[in-house]
Amino acid sequence: MSQEPNTSQPIITDIKRIAVCGGSLGRERRSYVRGQVVDVGITDLMKADGLWDLVTGLFIGEETKITPFLDFSLAPVRKPILKLEVYDSTGKLIYTSGKIKADEDGFFSCEIRDKLPVGFHDFQVILEGLDSFRQYSKDLAHLNATENSILGKTTIVGKGKLRILPEDYQGIVTTSDIDQTYLATDIHSGKGKFTALFETPNQKQALPGMPELYRELRIALENAPLAFISASPHFFRRTMLATIAKDNIQIESLHLKYLEGTIKGVFDKVIDTIFNPLEFFQNGFKPAWSRTKKFLGASYQSLFDQMSYKLSILLYDRIYLPTQAKEILLGDNTESDYMIFTLYQLICMGKLSGDELEEYLYKLNFLGRDAITRDAAKKIRLYSEEILRIHGPKNPVVLSLINRTTHGPNESDMLQKVKEALPEGCYEKEFGTKQAFYGTEGAIGMAIILEKYGFLDSNQILTVIAGMIGKVLEGKLVDETYLMKQLEELTLPKDTEGTRAKIKESLTAAFQKE
Template sequence: MAAEKDPNSIPNSQITDIKRIAVCGGSLGRERRSYIRGQVVDIGITDPMKADGLWDLVTGLFSGEEKNITPFLDFSLAPVRKPVLRIEVFRESGEKVFTSGKIKADEDGFFSCDILDKLPPGKHRFVVNLEGLDSFRQYSKDLAHLNNTENSILGRETIVGKGNLRILAEDYKGYIVTSDIDQTYLATDIHSSKGKFAALFETPEQKRALPGMPELYRQLRIGLENAPLAFISASPHFFRRTMLATIANHKIQIESLHLKYLEGTIKGVLDKVIGTIFNPIEFFQNGFSPAWSRTKKFFGASVQSLFDQMSYKLSILLHDRVYQPSYSKEILLGDNTESDYMIFTLYQLICSGKLEGDRLEDYLYQLNFLGRDAITRDAAKRIRKLGEENVRIHGKMNPVSLSMINITEKGPKHKEMHELVQKALPEELRGEKPAQREWFYGTEGALGMSIIFLADKHLETHQVLDVMSEMIGKENAGKIWDEAHLLQHLKTVSLPEFAEVERMKLIELWESAFPNKQ
């Protein structure tokens, strides 16, 4: 059943028809391999919303919805069962450079297309075409709707979605920035039930960015010579349209957005239960005690994985790396509220081949970090497979040039994070160092990150000052930033030793610019 819209966003109107759209999050690939993903859903619409020219098929939003859309409105969107799709890729000039074969999505409308054809480097637009249905149940549902609705647009539309695809040259040696969202980019309260619940009802205009972060992303686009930016969030997939609108509202340009498919975890648990019921002999073949132990581990890790990020984010990082040029350099941004610092460390160890094979799989399965078992055996196998594919494609190399963790009041400081990671690593890898200075650096927010970028020559001084200027007037931890508050923060922000020279220069510049604000 199609979701009903908020009556406040569509005054004096009622749902009269269904529009079928493919919600995608953009994609980043390389010349010889790229990947497109999305979900096909049905949206209840009103008569005024039938106008084709007022739909943005990249975001899946009707004109004006970008101000009123919330995750809650998308929570009950009806997935289209087993749509049959065909994807076309066009250059900016309009030249078609790729046409896929028929793609069959799953029962929840999720689809993916692995493109192995060589595509020219540059910016492209992909188009998702609906060619039919592979589900009699969905076909019957559509037929019933069409018979009851005159002049419905449901049966007439073939283009259901569009998205941006950026292709990097195979010899690209520039940077790729991958960033977390909650408590790295957005000031989302993820620690209380009230905060998590409230996030479901926030519009893009109500979502607050951490002070300076939107400007930092914009300056990185300039300083890193148009380096791609990808967002990864453990938020559920039905946050996608709201997130895309939020990012656009902050004038941030991105290449891709990854969100978590929660139903996949729930379905995996149900499949496990059904498999056990119909195959009890196989389940108990090694005795009741081992079977019960495996069951507790599986269900505990599965439930935890609904809320934890370890397995999900590590898998996404490794999956994305498959589609990156071998000599591209990654910059990772996260926060200390969950396990980003452990995830970033493991990612580097796996890519460099220092943790692989059975040893990697067993380690992940047994890993308990911050009191959580969040990696099932199946997830450990998947991560192992992705790690092996990366080594086969790129060789044993660490692609991460710089990794930074936003230090919030809800998590450990820089030193404690490193101690937690070292304690959790296999004994033979404790004390292991990457080619760069550290696995990650802990610092407070956009200011600390921008200074480290300055010290690494990714930004210039005037760009850091622009970030600082954007922070003025913004709220942080219940306080409004002003020039004096910002100067104090500049003097105390956590920084590695190599960034101290830049700190002192910025203090001098800020004090000279605001002599009466000290």
């Protein structure tokens, strides 16, 4: 007796080509858009264009089902030829790019030097062709094997949001880390990192109060931009975008790490050594072997570390921000955010530059690890020189906050690690009695310090706290007892004691009414 085929799982019948971007932020005379073109397997139901959200790159209904693991195997499109169109809020076309040639992994970037109007714009990515015979042959084989495929009919492959700030913008731009700053991701164990690959947006839990903090900041700072930077791999993008949308957080951009770039760099280095052995050994075997160990060690660490990647992104984004824009940085103590944020300020001030900066970064060993290759140090140096050329030496950071988790050092230990890692006396000389960052515990601590600097008011602190109640943090229920204990133990600047007392009084009164 023959068995009936199992039809419970949707059958993949075709391929849809999409460009996953994640938004961008720029200024009137300089902005950029970047993303990746990939192929997604689809069912017959998913062939309808009207059911796709080309901003997130997700089919309607996938928002609760997508996981990074599902996107890990997405096939990058080799060397697509693209065009970018930007439309203003009325739907008027305000910019059309020339031909954009993506790389072998489908990654593309388009810098816009035309002056664009200030405001919130939409862009769309149009596929015009391919510059790869291998990709063309692969497409042709699919089209010959599949009747009525939509692969060859798609022209608009992606959409996104582009916000343009005025050149004289003097407001705030907030940049935040994700894991252990926004999301309660278990990044401290192999099991936790592995589990993160299979989590849907609904399973990814925000740290209590953080979604409310981001929302209140946007309200208080008159729609100030928010950017997320994470060292998570680029195939987390669609899941992250869906998670952020689920938490009702409005962002301008999302940066994720391109791991294949690091792996490809190692491969290219090995190939170059094989075909150019004389150049490799020109200064002798011992120096060559030393350089190789340094390169491979730093490349391996960069797969997991954040130092080189995050510092590069912060500097790159600064190039496209208005000169007078002020920045708030949010991170955590589980890796090296506090060191990255301090270095970023010193570089923007021109206190570390040129050969000195490049050599310092190349030799930098932080938390017992080398994580900056010579190439990365050169790139950071170039970004720093461009920043100084455009903006001059100035510190754009008005506040840097570090979430002090139980998995990392306290504020004084963080400060000590930074001082030891910087050139001797550098921290004291450049920051004096000011602090390059504040370490505090969670959304409550961040909200109180933000209030101290005039970015939030006491009612908004209470809104953040209200969003925490009933949530679970590291196995503990956030209730009255938890909140009162945390308020008592918070690491805060001395001149915030009045705010702490006022919040405790308000909470006590609110809980007594209940």
